[in-house]
Amino acid sequence: MKAEYINPFIAALENFCETMLGCSVERGKLKVANSALEIEHPEIDQAFAKYDISAIIGLTGKVRGTVVLSFPAKTALMIARRFLDTEKIFKIDEIVIDAVAEMVNIVAGNAKTHLSDELGLIKLSLPTVVRGRNFEIRYPTGSIWLQIPFNSDLGPFFMQVSFEKV
Amino acid sequence: MKAEYINPFIAALENFCETMLGCSVERGKLKVANSALEIEHPEIDQAFAKYDISAIIGLTGKVRGTVVLSFPAKTALMIARRFLDTEKIFKIDEIVIDAVAEMVNIVAGNAKTHLSDELGLIKLSLPTVVRGRNFEIRYPTGSIWLQIPFNSDLGPFFMQVSFEKV
Numbered sequence: 001m002k003a004e005y006i007n008p009f010i011a012a013l014e015n016f017c018e019t020m021l022g023c024s025v026e027r028g029k030l031k032v033a034n035s036a037l038e039i040e041h042p043e044i045d046q047a048f049a050k051y052d053i054s055a056i057i058g059l060t061g062k063v064r065g066t067v068v069l070s071f072p073a074k075t076a077l078m079i080a081r082r083f084l085d086t087e088k089i090f091k092i093d094e095i096v097i098d099a100v101a102e103m104v105n106i107v108a109g110n111a112k113t114h115l116s117d118e119l120g121l122i123k124l125s126l127p128t129v130v131r132g133r134n135f136e137i138r139y140p141t142g143s144i145w146l147q148i149p150f151n152s153d154l155g156p157f158f159m160q161v162s163f164e165k166v
Numbered sequence: 167m168k169a170e171y172i173n174p175f176i177a178a179l180e181n182f183c184e185t186m187l188g189c190s191v192e193r194g195k196l197k198v199a200n201s202a203l204e205i206e207h208p209e210i211d212q213a214f215a216k217y218d219i220s221a222i223i224g225l226t227g228k229v230r231g232t233v234v235l236s237f238p239a240k241t242a243l244m245i246a247r248r249f250l251d252t253e254k255i256f257k258i259d260e261i262v263i264d265a266v267a268e269m270v271n272i273v274a275g276n277a278k279t280h281l282s283d284e285l286g287l288i289k290l291s292l293p294t295v296v297r298g299r300n301f302e303i304r305y306p307t308g309s310i311w312l313q314i315p316f317n318s319d320l321g322p323f324f325m326q327v328s329f330e331k332v
Contacts, residue, residue, distance in 0.1 A: 014229020058224020058232070058291025066224070066294050101306040124292050126309065127326060128232050132301025138269040139293060141242050141260050163291060 003032065005115065008038075008147045009067065009161050012110035016103060017152060021082045028149035051157070052076070053092060054137055055104035065163020067108045068137050069100060074076030075155030076100055082154060092131060101127040108161075119165075142153065169198065172268065175233065177238045177325050178276035182269060183318060194315035194324075210213045217323070218242070219258060220271035220303055225278065226293035231329020233304050235266060241321030242266055247319060258297060267293040273325075279324045283332075 020044065024033045035160050052073040059065040071079065080089050080099035089095055104127050113124040132138070137146055137160065145162035176193065183191045212323050217236040226232040246265035255261055262322050264266065271293050278288040296303070305311055305324065311328035 019282070054296075056294055057238070058223060058294075060226045060289035060291050064290065064292045066292050068294070093308040097304050098306045105320065123226035123289065124230065125226050126230045126232050126330065127306060128222055128224075129306075130220075130296050130301055131304055134300055135296055135298025135301040138263050138297055139292065139294060140264050143292065164292065 003030070003146065005163070006030065006161055008111040008114035009107065009159060010148060011114070012107045013069075013150070014102055016107050017108065020103075020106070021023045021079060021150050021152075021154065023082065024149045025152040025155050028151065031149075033145055033147065045057040050131065050134060050136060052131065053096070053100060054130045054135075055100040055127055056137070056159065057104045057108045059108065059122050059162070059163055060125070062165060063115075063163045064166050065161065066139075067104060067105070067111075068160040069104045069157065069159040070087035070098065070137070070160070072155060075152075075157050078154040079157075086136060097129045097131065099141065101129050115159045169196070169312065171285075171329070172196065172314070172327055174277040174280035176271065176274045177280070177324060179235075179316070179325055181276065182273050186269075186272070187245060188327060189237045189248065189320050191316045191317050191318040194317065196315040197315075199311055199313065216302055218297065218299065218315060219262070220264040220296045220301075220302070221293055222296065223270045223274045225274065225288050225329055226284045226291070227288035227332060229329045230307075230332050231279075231327065233252060233270060233277075233294060234326040235273070235323060236303070236326070237266065237323040238321060240290065241318075241323050244320040245269065245323075256294045261298065263295045267295050 018022050051070040053068040053076045055067050076096050080096040083099045099155045143162050145160050147160045183189050218239040219242045220236040222234050242262050246262040249265045309328050311326050313326045315324045
């Protein structure tokens with residue numbers, strides 16, 4: 001994937017945070033990675049944040065890809081509270097799972113409309129949420145993915161985007 | 167989703183195991199679940215197997231969905247050995263990640279050709295693999311998913327399929 005394809009995803013994420021969460025985000029350093037690189041440099045893997053909850057959505061069309069948003073539990077909780085305008089969320093339950101699933105759905109949906117000029121119609125799969133401790137999201141060898149860390153007043157999180165033209 | 171939509175996925179999985187792995191599988195009892203049910207009956211969640219490695223792929227078209235294959239580490243190792251015809255795989259590394267990603271890609275790809283008569287063209291996203299200890303795959307509230315446990319001479323595993331018409 002071309003690095004500039006990440007821009008509509010970043011713009012969509014920043015827009016979501018500003019308009020739906022009323023929070024500004026600070027973007028960290030873009031990281032480009034692939035599995036082959038990881039095998040040669042296993043220390044790079046250590047630098048990847050491993051968070052507690054991740055929302056994943058698939059993209060199809062003239063591209064095949066995935067978008068992942070990963071959050072520490074506390075950030076996910078704060079985002080769900082802000083998204084649903086309530087303080088009454090105290091644990092990672094179905095409400096939080098729905099909130100992060102909806103967030104990845106909206107961000108990917110918004111980004112795809114901006115990518116469609118160049119890449120044609122893109123469709124989204126259903127979002128899936130992974131919850132746990134100490135899990136990693138991986139891609140097949142040879143895939144290239146971009147990871148962008150964000151910081152916000154709701155806490156840190158990151159986005160991973162991977163796709164290839166078909 | 168209609169329960170009969172699961173059949174092409176089961177057939178594709180059984181076919182993959184027989185032709186690509188030379189192993190026969192025994193299908194367990196189909197389980198239909200949704201998140202609303204889980205909230206009312208939290209004990210149901212306990213019954214869901216939590217395995218060490220899961221391969222996820224998205225479906226789009228007139229349906230939106232996901233297919234998940236989940237394996238204990240030992241089953242994934244045995245499948246990768248058989249798939250690549252080598253005994254020299256001893257841990258969950260990139261080779262095993264690639265093998266289970268390819269397995270979900272082939273199974274979903276085979277199933278979609280059989281579903282296309284009724285549901286039109288279906289496309290697949292890139293596969294994603296989750297690896298860890300004690301993680302769960304979840305879907306947004308209201309989603310219905312089907313889970314089928316399998317047993318084989320390479321070990322137990324399960325498949326989850328969730329989709330909705332758009």
